[in-house]
Amino acid sequence: MMSPEEREKLKKVINEEIESLQSNITALEEITKPIPPDNAIGRLTRMDAIHMKSINEAGLRNAKQKLSKLELAIRQADNPDFGYCVVCDEPIPLKRLMLMPESTMCVQCREKEDGK
Numbered sequence: 001m002m003s004p005e006e007r008e009k010l011k012k013v014i015n016e017e018i019e020s021l022q023s024n025i026t027a028l029e030e031i032t033k034p035i036p037p038d039n040a041i042g043r044l045t046r047m048d049a050i051h052m053k054s055i056n057e058a059g060l061r062n063a064k065q066k067l068s069k070l071e072l073a074i075r076q077a078d079n080p081d082f083g084y085c086v087v088c089d090e091p092i093p094l095k096r097l098m099l100m101p102e103s104t105m106c107v108q109c110r111e112k113e114d115g116k
């Protein structure tokens with residue numbers, strides 16, 4: 001069972017992570033804007049730019065996915081069920097929640113799920 005202090009600490013961690021993700025997303029959105037045509041920047045530079053853009057777009061997608069999971073976590077953080085594994089109902093260790101607050105499963109269940 002999480003103590004109120006632990007819960008507050010965890011919420012702080014989640015909020016900080018949400019803030020840093022939001023600024024990441026803003027930066028990534030800025031650099032994944034459409035690339036100017038060949039004649040403006042040269043063909044090789046443009047190919048590099050396209051390559052970088054696809055990497056940054058993948059990063060942007062991941063960041064957005066993580067952000068929505070964290071937003072869900074912060075909305076549920078005051079819920080008494082928060083911090084319990086959705087599969088086996090055992091408490092998720094606080095250490096794990098601090099590192100990955102978006103976790104909804106304990107390590108054992110997560111591994112079983114991944115191994116499927």
Ligand SMILES: [Zn+2]
Pocket residue numbers: 085086087088089090105106107108109110
């Ligand atoms: Zn579990």
